[in-house]
Amino acid sequence: MSSPTPYDSFLLVSFGGPEGPDDVIPFLENVLRGKNVPRERMLEVAEHYAHFGGVSPINQQNRELLAAIESEFQTAGIDLPVYWGNRNWEPYFADTLEQMKADGRQRALAFFTNVFSSYSGCRQYRENIAAAREQVGEGAPLIEKVRMGFNHxxxxxxxxxxxxxxxxxxxxxxxxxxxxxxxxxxxxxxxxxxxxxxxxxxxxxxxxxxxxxxxxxxxxxxxxxxxxxxxxxxxxxxxxxxxxxxxxxxxxxxxxxxxxxxxxxxxxxxxxxxxxxxxxxxxxxxxARTAGTSPKFVQMIRSLVQERLGIIDEKPSLGKLGPWHDVCPADCCTYIPRRPSGRPG
Missing domain, CATH: 3.40.50.1400 (Rossmann fold)
Structure with missing residues (x-):
């Protein structure tokens, strides 16, 4: 039995956000597609973005995080080119996977910009990536996530x-x-x-x-x-x-x-x-400030990648829950939205 293709790239997986006033409504429509959210609530949230010039900070923060990860990898001798894809705004997953395919990438490790398990914070991203791989077709790289770092x-x-x-x-x-x-x-x-x-x-x-x-x-x-x-x-x-x-x-x-x-x-x-x-x-x-690009947080991402690369054997964690699983079980974080009556819908 042949061994799997070694990891040859890294993918930063995130939510995405508008980068100008004209992006806000299309972005929110992407976010809320298929969800039971009143349009009045969407327009209310749009006003929040208008309060900041129609620009979400998240995309620039991801650019900065990706640069910090790339620098951390170089310092640690991790030879993985880095990529970035979003669920709800450019760069979309399918576009990023298409680029990775063109670059000859076959198997990537991914870090989701979330350290807690839920449908929207983990499983939905995995579903999105699976759909993007189908869209890209033959030769689309395999994407595998690192474990959740909530107690790292x-x-x-x-x-x-x-x-x-x-x-x-x-x-x-x-x-x-x-x-x-x-x-x-x-x-x-x-x-x-x-x-x-x-x-x-x-x-x-x-x-x-x-x-x-x-x-x-x-x-x-x-x-x-x-x-x-x-x-x-x-x-x-x-x-x-x-x-x-x-x-x-x-x-x-x-x-x-x-x-x-x-x-x-x-x-x-x-x-x-x-x-x-x-x-x-x-x-x-x-x-209090969020993790952002703080050195210890970037070190955590590097450490999680090193675990999967086999560079380090230890999986450090604090508290009583221990290190979280690398590979999500089939029924992990499943979600069927309910109507107000409690019936699935």
Whole structure:
């Protein structure tokens, strides 16, 4: 039996975002195609983008991350050319795979710009890539993802550094500060079939413990479904108001642990709405930075790739869940959207 073709390339897999006002509606229509989201909600989100000139930060952040990964690979002696593809905007997966095929690439390792398991954060990307391979046809490269890094020591260390820097920015010790971790809310019917909440809570616990913070909670943001569809709660704004009403918060750090870079949701929901709410209530608030291109986070990506290349044998992880699987089981993160009545639809 012949051995598989060795990995010959690296693919950064991401969501994509508009890069000008004319892109916003077509982009959101791509995102929401086939989803039960009212058009009024789409137009509301479009206004969020208009607030920032119709440009999402995500594409430029991915360009910077790809450059950092390429530099990290060169320093570590990893000879893999790097590529980048998106689900919802240019460069689309099919276009990137077509280029990889033209370049003679046959088997790539992929890092998804998400470190927590869910349908939208993992399985859907794998489905998108499979569809793109069919579109490209014979000779399309095989794409295999690295494991989720939610409890990797380098990711946790990156988040701890972020919490400490945020607390210092409002002249507080982390241990004396209320800490809210945020992540993108997802429908309960999606959450029931994945380990999203489990991984999030474990990562939050690890970061809080290492930061010596005992007063923390996990909250959610950016829900987009109809009001009748249950999503993960509590919402970050609702929770800030509730906590302040009950115990009067003086200082607050918000860490968007569920996002690896400053997406539009982070900039609008936290830097605008949450910041405004805290200002109205007299709460000193600092939004902790996302992983972005921080050296430890880029080192984590390099380490995950080295595991699959067989360069390192150890699979470092913190906490009780251990290193996550490399190859997703067939039923991993399945999702059948439900109508408000609870019937599949």
């Amino acid at each position: 020591p380098d990711f946790i260390a990156t988040m701890v550094d972020s919490v400490r820097a945020a607390a210092e920015s409002i002249e507080c010790e982390p241990r004396a500060t209320k800490l809210l971790f945020t992540a993108h809310s997802i429908p309960l019917s999606m959450a029931e079939n994945c380990d999203y909440e489990l991984q999030l809570r474990e990562a939050c616990r690890l970061v809080a413990d290492a930061s010596e913070v005992s007063d923390w909670d996990l909250v959610y943001q950016s829900r987009s479904g109809p009001p009748t569809q249950p999503w993960l709660e509590p919402d970050v704004l609702d929770e800030i108001a509730r906590l302040d009403d009950e115990q009067k918060i003086s200082a607050l750090v918000i860490l968007p642990i569920g996002f690896v870079s400053d997406h539009m949701e982070v900039m609008f929901d936290l830097d605008e709405e949450a910041a405004d709410l805290c200002a109205q209530r007299g709460i000193k608030m600092a939004r």
